[in-house]
Amino acid sequence: MLVLIIILFAAQASADPAALWQEAKAFLEQQQYAEARRVLTLAVKASPKDPAFWYHLGVSCAELKDADAAIRAFETARKLAPQRAEVYFSLGLEYWHRGDVGKAKESYQAGLALEPKEPRALQNYALLLMKTGEYQKAIAPLVSLKDVPQLALPSRVSLIECYLKMRDRTQAERETDELLRSGIAGPPDETKLGAILIEEGDADAAERVLRTSLSQQPDQAKACAALGIIVLNKKSYQEAAELLGRAVNLDPDSSEYAMAFAETLLLWKRDNQLLGFLKSVEPKFGQLPEFQYKMALAYYGAAKISESVVTLEKLLRMNPRRKDQIYYILGNSYLTMGKLVEAEKAYRNAMEMNPKDPAYSEQFAAVLRSEGPERLEEAIAQLKRARQLDASNAGLALQLALSYESKGDLKSAVGPAEEAVRLRPDVLPAHVALARIYFRLGRRTDGQKEKSIIAKLEEAQQLRDAKRGTGESVDAEVR
Numbered sequence: 001m002l003v004l005i006i007i008l009f010a011a012q013a014s015a016d017p018a019a020l021w022q023e024a025k026a027f028l029e030q031q032q033y034a035e036a037r038r039v040l041t042l043a044v045k046a047s048p049k050d051p052a053f054w055y056h057l058g059v060s061c062a063e064l065k066d067a068d069a070a071i072r073a074f075e076t077a078r079k080l081a082p083q084r085a086e087v088y089f090s091l092g093l094e095y096w097h098r099g100d101v102g103k104a105k106e107s108y109q110a111g112l113a114l115e116p117k118e119p120r121a122l123q124n125y126a127l128l129l130m131k132t133g134e135y136q137k138a139i140a141p142l143v144s145l146k147d148v149p150q151l152a153l154p155s156r157v158s159l160i161e162c163y164l165k166m167r168d169r170t171q172a173e174r175e176t177d178e179l180l181r182s183g184i185a186g187p188p189d190e191t192k193l194g195a196i197l198i199e200e201g202d203a204d205a206a207e208r209v210l211r212t213s214l215s216q217q218p219d220q221a222k223a224c225a226a227l228g229i230i231v232l233n234k235k236s237y238q239e240a241a242e243l244l245g246r247a248v249n250l251d252p253d254s255s256e257y258a259m260a261f262a263e264t265l266l267l268w269k270r271d272n273q274l275l276g277f278l279k280s281v282e283p284k285f286g287q288l289p290e291f292q293y294k295m296a297l298a299y300y301g302a303a304k305i306s307e308s309v310v311t312l313e314k315l316l317r318m319n320p321r322r323k324d325q326i327y328y329i330l331g332n333s334y335l336t337m338g339k340l341v342e343a344e345k346a347y348r349n350a351m352e353m354n355p356k357d358p359a360y361s362e363q364f365a366a367v368l369r370s371e372g373p374e375r376l377e378e379a380i381a382q383l384k385r386a387r388q389l390d391a392s393n394a395g396l397a398l399q400l401a402l403s404y405e406s407k408g409d410l411k412s413a414v415g416p417a418e419e420a421v422r423l424r425p426d427v428l429p430a431h432v433a434l435a436r437i438y439f440r441l442g443r444r445t446d447g448q449k450e451k452s453i454i455a456k457l458e459e460a461q462q463l464r465d466a467k468r469g470t471g472e473s474v475d476a477e478v479r
Contacts, residue, residue: 016046017043017046017047017050017053020039020040020042020043020046020053021043021052021053023039024036024039024040024043024056027039028056028059028060031063033060033063033064034060034064036056036060037057037060037061037064040053040056040057040060041057043057044057044073044076049080050080051076051077051080051081051084051087052077054073054074054076054077054080055073055074055077055081055084055086055087055090057073058070058071058072058073058074058077058090058091058094059090061073062090062093062094062097067094067097067098068098070090070094071091071094071095071098074087074090074091074094075091078091083114084114085111085112085114085115085118085121086111086115087111088107088108088110088111088114089107089108089111089118089120089121089124091107092104092105092106092107092108092111092121092124092125092128093124095107096124096128101128101131101132104128105125105128105129105132108121108124108125108128109125112125117144119145119148119150119151120151122141122142122144122145123141123142123145123151123154123155125141126138126141126142126145126155126158127158129141130158130161130162130165133165135162135163135165135166136162136166138158138162139159139162139163142155142156142158142159142162143159146159152182152184153179153184153185153189156175156178156179156182156184157179157189157192157193157196159175160172160175160176160179160193160196160197161196161200163175164196164197164200164201164202165200169202172197172202172205173202173204173205176193176197176205176208176209177208179193180208180209180212186216186217187213187214187216187217187220187223188213188217188220190209190210190212190213190216190223191209191210191213191220191222191223191226193209194206194209194210194213194223194226194227195222195226197209198226198229198230203230203233206226206230207227207230207231210223210226210227210230211227214227218246219250220250221246221247221250221251221254221257222247224243224244224246224247224250225243225244225247225254225256225257225260227243228240228241228242228243228244228247228260228261228264229244229260231243232244232260232263232264232267235267237264237267237268238268240264240268241261241264241265241268241270244257244260244261244264245261247260247261248261252281252284253284255284255285255288255290255291258281258284258285259285259288259290259291259294261277262274262277262278262291262294262298263294265277266294266297266298266301269301271298271301271302272302274294274297274298274301275295275298275299275302275304278291278294278295278298282295289315289318289320289321292311292314292315292318292320293315293320293326295311296308296311296312296315296326296329297329299311300329300332300333300336305333305336305337306337308329308333309330309333309334309337312326312329312330312333313330316330323349323353324349324350324351324353324354324357324360325350327346327347327349327350327353328346328347328350328357328359328360328363330346331343331344331345331346331347331350331363331364331367332363334346335363335366335367340367340370340371343367344364344367344368344371347360347363347364347367348364350364351364351382355385355386355389356389356390358386358389358390358393358395358396359395361382361383361385361386361396361399362383362386362393362395362396362399364379364382365379365380365382365383365399365400365403366399368382369399369402369403369406373406373407376403376406376407377407379399379403380400380403380404380407383396383399383400383403384400387400392423393423394419394420394423394424394427394430395420397416397417397419397420397423397430398416398417398420398427398429398430398433400413400416401413401414401415401416401417401420401433401434401437402433404416405433405436405437405440410437410440410441411441413437414434414437414438414441417430417433417434417437418434420433420434421434421450426457428454428457428458428461431450431453431454431457432454434450435447435450435451435454438450
């Protein structure tokens with residue numbers, strides 16, 4: 001009988017809500033969420049209409065990453081205490097974790113109707129609105145958080161992103177400038193903002209942010225690389241090379257930075273420097289198709305054509321992307337070596353893989369024309385097909401004119417030559433060809449007019465060459 005009385009007393013004690021709460025509270029404070037869940041499960045059985053028990057059971061389940069159980073507990077708490085805002089906020093967060101964004105937004109809306117200034121809830125609600133593309137609606141809650149110390153920085157960054165998504169570039173730049181002036185963003189945060197601005201297409205604002213970041217902390221590889229790409233796109237090759245070179249030095253194991261630096265040297269036409277750099281990093285990145293591609297271009301630019309051919313053929317065995325481009329450069333290499341048969345084969349492969357690129361047809365026709373009169377009809381037919389795909393390409397028009405001229409059909413040559421000049425009035429070879437055709441047709445007045453244009457173009461070219469000789473080439477080419 002004594003044993004039975006003890007058991008009954010223990011059962012009554014375990015069912016006492018106040019005692020269960022004290023036990024659960026201790027477990028929650030100690031972050032022992034599994035134990036807290038066990039005790040709170042007993043508590044909701046003992047007192048099923050107590051919303052606090054259900055709410056804290058939901059909290060325990062949420063901490064244990066059991067979103068479904070947390071939602072069931074929070075939903076029960078919501079029904080029992082519909083005026084408790086924190087229940088809606090917790091419920092919204094768990095719906096978000098489960099991927100039900102619609103219900104998450106509804107829960108946050110209901111909670112904010114009860115407690116409209118709760119900062120974390122406003123932040124999460126704004127992020128949910130951004131996630132569903134409702135950027136205009138996200139503006140108000142984000143603006144209200146701009147001066148909340150712990151949330152000011154992420155809220156301002158999200159606000160800038162919203163304006164960018166809305167294509168309100170003016171407001172985005174105003175917020176960006178305000179953020180930079182506030183001083184609340186450290187260099188790493190500014191670099192992250194720069195990345196967002198780049199992704200959203202605002203390169204000018206990104207440049208300002210990244211320059212500010214690097215002025216405070218110049219040893220950021222990501223910031224150096226990002227700013228380097230921006231100025232590279234502006235053709236500021238010297239500064240791009242300095243920035244990307246610094247990124248490579250800061251993170252020598254990054255293939256991304258190394259290849260971007262190589263691309264800069266390539267566009268800057270620093271072929272020997274590029275070749276030296278690529279050889280220095282070949283042990284790390286030589287297995288990458290992009291590395292082999294740039295190595296081939298470096299060899300080609302440095303007039304080491306045989307090495308370019310060997311590298312391109314090796315690259316083709318690596319099954320790279322855009323084989324058509326590789327075959328095209330291989331064709332150029334063979335053409336430079338005077339190997340017309342091999343060049344023709346390479347160009348033909350390029351055209352078969354990508355018949356829409358006019359450069360392939362243009363070079364292919366040039367090879368056919370150089371092989372003799374018997375290949376002119378094939379060259380003309382190929383150029384006509386290519387011009388159907390790209391009627392605005394001046395190079396194709398010029399090659400067609402030259403092919404007709406080589407065939408002796410000057411009347412057919414004059415039209416494409418005039419079209420080439422119309423499309424690209426700044427291209428000297430087109431004016432030279434047109435002048436020659438005019439004179440051969442007996443149209444001396446037209447020919448003389450073209451000669452005057454040729455003289456002006458040659459004078460401009462000599463001026464550019466003179467600037468290169470005085471060291472002005474970099475800035476001149478950039479501008």
